[in-house]
Amino acid sequence: MSFAEAATQRLETIGFRSTAPRRAVLSAIQDAPGPFTIEDLLAELPSVGRATVFRTIKLLQELELVCRVPLEDGTARYQLSEGGHHHHLVCRTCGAVAEFSDLEIDTRIQEQASTHGFALQGHSLELYGRCRDCRRR
Numbered sequence: 001m002s003f004a005e006a007a008t009q010r011l012e013t014i015g016f017r018s019t020a021p022r023r024a025v026l027s028a029i030q031d032a033p034g035p036f037t038i039e040d041l042l043a044e045l046p047s048v049g050r051a052t053v054f055r056t057i058k059l060l061q062e063l064e065l066v067c068r069v070p071l072e073d074g075t076a077r078y079q080l081s082e083g084g085h086h087h088h089l090v091c092r093t094c095g096a097v098a099e100f101s102d103l104e105i106d107t108r109i110q111e112q113a114s115t116h117g118f119a120l121q122g123h124s125l126e127l128y129g130r131c132r133d134c135r136r137r
């Protein structure tokens with residue numbers, strides 16, 4: 001099953017009808033060559049309203065089908081996600097984003113929060129650098 005089909009099913013199970021604009025957003029996401037911005041999607045889908053694009057991305061994030069990757073310049077990219085809590089390796093050269101999870105890191109982060117009397121409600125961890133492919137070039 002393609003991403004767009006799977007996402008349509010998941011959205012329907014939580015009560016969102018499949019509409020033509022929403023299907024257009026899903027297939028644009030599926031066809032994205034790599035991590036994309038909301039602006040990329042809007043440019044790709046001139047006939048789809050801004051609100052629909054934003055709402056669809058938000059729903060996909062809630063369903064963990066798409067994740068948000070914060071960049072150092074304050075912008076964000078989105079990409080299809082494996083789901084579940086994870087961290088990112090972001091290549092500064094080509095923009096590729098790899099995902100990894102590490103329970104030990106999460107445990108240490110929780111410990112740091114506890115040490116500071118801080119009620120941890122979430123965290124995001126991005127590693128910035130050059131990916132293996134770019135290092136080989």
Ligand SMILES: [Zn+2]
Binds near residue numbers: 067088099
């Ligand atoms: Zn991710």
Ligand SMILES: [Zn+2]
Binds near residue numbers: 130
């Ligand atoms: Zn790279």
Ligand SMILES: [Zn+2]
Binds near residue numbers: 085087105106
């Ligand atoms: Zn974590």
